[in-house]
Amino acid sequence: MSTRSDPLTRRAALVLGGALILASSCLAAGLPASAQTAAQPVRIGVIGAGNIGSTIGGLWAKAGHEVMLSSRHPEELKSIVEGLGPKAKAGNPAEAIAFGDVVFIAVPYKAYPQLAQDYAGALKGKVVIDAGNATQARDGDVFGEVQASGIAAVSAKYLSGAKVVRGFNAANYKIFAKNAHREGGSMAIPIAGDDPKALAIAAQLVRDAGFDPVEVGPLAKADTFAMGSPGFGLDLKADELRTHLGVTR
Template identity: 85%
Template sequence: MSTRSDSLNRRSALLLGGCLVAASGLLAARIPASAQPASQPARIGIVGAGNIGSTIGGLWAKAGHEVMMSSRHPEELKGLVEGLGPKAKAGSPAEAIAFGDVVLIAVPYKAYPQLAQDHAAALKGKVVIDAGNATQARDGEVYGEVQANGIAAVSAKYLNGAKVVRAFNAANYKVFAKNAHREGGRMAIPIAGDDPAALAIAAQLVKDAGFEPVEVGPLAKADGFAMGSPGFGLDLTAEESRARFGVAR
């Protein structure tokens, strides 16, 4: 008899496999090509229902994806999910991780060690979009790790086994809310990761949220747009962003 874990693994494998099909049909079976509802939308678990989680989650819900917002007290998210529309629901972090073909991590960076302790097995093999930033005043010892080793290495440590893509961490949530689907050249979102299929999925979800992804390179390159770096807080078009990070189209 198939186990629940087997089912989740099969679903993740099907999603990842879709990325390797024809470029013209990237993720057509799972993710819409534009910010319009799709017949087979992606399921996205969002760990953290604060400013970034609710902003990006709301954009995905409006694009037709199914999202599960989560916190340790999901009953407190009733008003939030009602405001995001019928594609949104609430759950615990464990439920959101199990729900999602893709998982967005949007919690304070000091929570990453506990996140790893509680959910490492469930996150293994998942496409994880990591939107966290480390700040000295809030994140204590983990901030020290980031200063010593870089945020890419520290995220890889605590999200070990996941297919990590750094994205949606290079600006304040208010910037995202203001610029989603803007006219006259979409705002660029730098992304970095080591898994090509995960990068393709993250890039499509960036587009669905109303932005233009700019693939900066492997995960180590994410240090170049972390909070406190010269690449943080830039409101650029994709062309400007590629020039800034020195990457080709």
């Protein structure tokens, strides 16, 4: 039985196909990855408009994607979205989820239980890129869950039903802002997820943001680059990151 979100997933996959064709053409022509942009825009709903949400959302907007940043008070986001250009707009979380072919989660980890309570149905079947990290000082009981079970399992619990890919969580937003589309070799971004199509879509969005994706493996492997792990906070090229994390493919 198809779900209501299936057409969005198919549309995102079609966009991915066009983007990969364009990327192949760029590589054949000898163009750098930073010159590659999606053939068609993806609609991306960003849950959270703080440092990481506005940084990565802004990179996607500048790459030609349609981006909706969200908060409970979207009227307060006017200056942020104006600074990101005409492809960016503001809404509340429900609007951003409905808007997005892909949803980017960029809120404090302590908000995940409430996020699940309020939006589990709306997120079901969606491609969700999860950038959250758990810290003891900020996230309370949820941090304890992560310490006990690992962040991959806890994200899977609270984002149950979504096609979750962990990504853009392995460094500070300032590192992303500094290194997007840099010359001399792209910064590698590790990603992990269980759905191959969702992983492929996330990988293309990593490229569009100006980085080089490294597919680490299934979602459980996200613990290898979680905050506090040896894979966190690294500024490496793709081959270097694969070696560091023991990724062989």
